[in-house]
Amino acid sequence: MKSLKEQDPEIYDYIEKETQRQNDNFELIASENFASKATISAMGSVLTNKYAEGYPGKRYYGGCEFVDEIEDIARDRAKKLFKADYANVQPHSGASANAAIYLAFMSPGDTLLGLDLAHGGHLTHGSPVNFSGITYKAEFYGVEKDTGRIDMDKVRDKAKKVKPRMISIGASAYPRDFDYEAFREIADEVGAFLWMDMAHTAGLIATGELNDPLQLCDVVSTTTHKTLRGPRGGMILVGKDGENKLGVTARKSGRVKNWSEVLDSAVFPGSQGGPLMHVIAGKAVAFGEALQPEFVxxxxxxxxxxxxxxxxxxxxxxxxxxxxxxxxxxxxxxxxxxxxxxxxxxxxxxxxxxxxxxxxxxxxxxxxxxxxxxxxxxxxxxxxxxxxxxxxxxxxxxxxxxxxxxxxxxxxxxxxxxxxxxxxxxxxxxxx
Ligand SMILES: Cc1ncc(COP(=O)(O)O)c(C=O)c1O
Missing domain, CATH: 3.90.1150.10 (Aspartate Aminotransferase, domain 1)
Known part of the structure; x- marks a missing residue:
């Protein structure tokens, strides 16, 4: 077989130029990072060929014995890294992880309370141009004009007024940490699910640099390519697995399920097809790196x-x-x-x-x-x-x-x- 350079010099040339751009510029985009050679190598492997719909040990395809091991390693390392009971490493991106969370816990028309996009929130937290704002009724909290920070009393007032089914935390452009205890109290007061999207800050949370949402939120999503420094992708975590009495999937099935079951089915078959096994291998490698002292x-x-x-x-x-x-x-x-x-x-x-x-x-x-x-x-x-x-x-x-x-x-x-x-x-x- 030919190398990429021989097979397609035009694409090779652009990859070379992009490599040079990354080498020669100050990369200061807050959502970007440089994955290791080992992570990139796992992503550029023959694993891209493998279909593996389902989960390890429960696949819809044969020949999954090795990719099963890889996905298990990725899940185990993620759980260790975040001290979580449950990890799903299949979401193709941060937005896909969030889509699965909505599918698991919200019915169309239900109310979400999230951080306003114009105040640092993310499109998938209820923006009118995103599926989240189109499918669900989005309400927002914001930051204060004088401090640039979230005022938790105002979040409480808003939550009492709009009675959300789910409250989201997390941001794309918020330079401060979050008060998860206060969010938990508010969620309990109004009977809402609490979801943290730590796409930006996962690496800092894993190493204790920022407050830990895992035990206080019902569900946590992340990307794997920002501070976490892995391949482009998403992930869903649950700090403490247990009965999920309120989730949509549970209600529809007529029996109580655990968070983990609900979320697994919301990712596949709920919102995705076959997992990207080459990316999951990249996640496993990056999580392995993140468990080393150098990452701290x-x-x-x-x-x-x-x-x-x-x-x-x-x-x-x-x-x-x-x-x-x-x-x-x-x-x-x-x-x-x-x-x-x-x-x-x-x-x-x-x-x-x-x-x-x-x-x-x-x-x-x-x-x-x-x-x-x-x-x-x-x-x-x-x-x-x-x-x-x-x-x-x-x-x-x-x-x-x-x-x-x-x-x-x-x-x-x-x-x-x-x-x-x-x-x-x-x-x-x-x-x-
Ligand atoms: C808070 C937050 N959530 C979700 C996403 C979406 O991630 P992706 O681009 O992988 O879909 C981002 C991306 O910037 C983000 O900042």
Missing amino acids: SYQKQVRLNATAMANAFTNRGYDLVSGGTDNHLILVDLRSKGLNGKIAEESLDRAGITVNKNMVPFDTESPFVTSGIRIGTPALTTRGFGKEQFEQVAELIDKVLQDPENEERLNSIRSEVQAMCEEFPLYDFVTV
């Missing part, structure tokens, strides 16, 4: 770096939503600098610095322009950047934003970025 120090560094960068921006007169960060990301409000997110993202891109424009709470600009940028530390921390380098990164970002249309200056910053990237090499291969 990595997550600690991710947070230290975010704090260092937040301080560097504050010292340069930037407004940060909520005044700083507890986690891996900061949200810079550019209005006081007379800039918007679109201009900032584009000029930083020309200097080799990749961030994304992002709405800030109470934004007056459209989502295509925005007033802010979101900056995350997981990827460059994987590369080996520490506090000192992140302070330099903040300085370079500031230089760009002081004069965003000055091409000569952008080019000279581009060279500085490249030099720093060369000091901290990343990938030495194009395909594994």
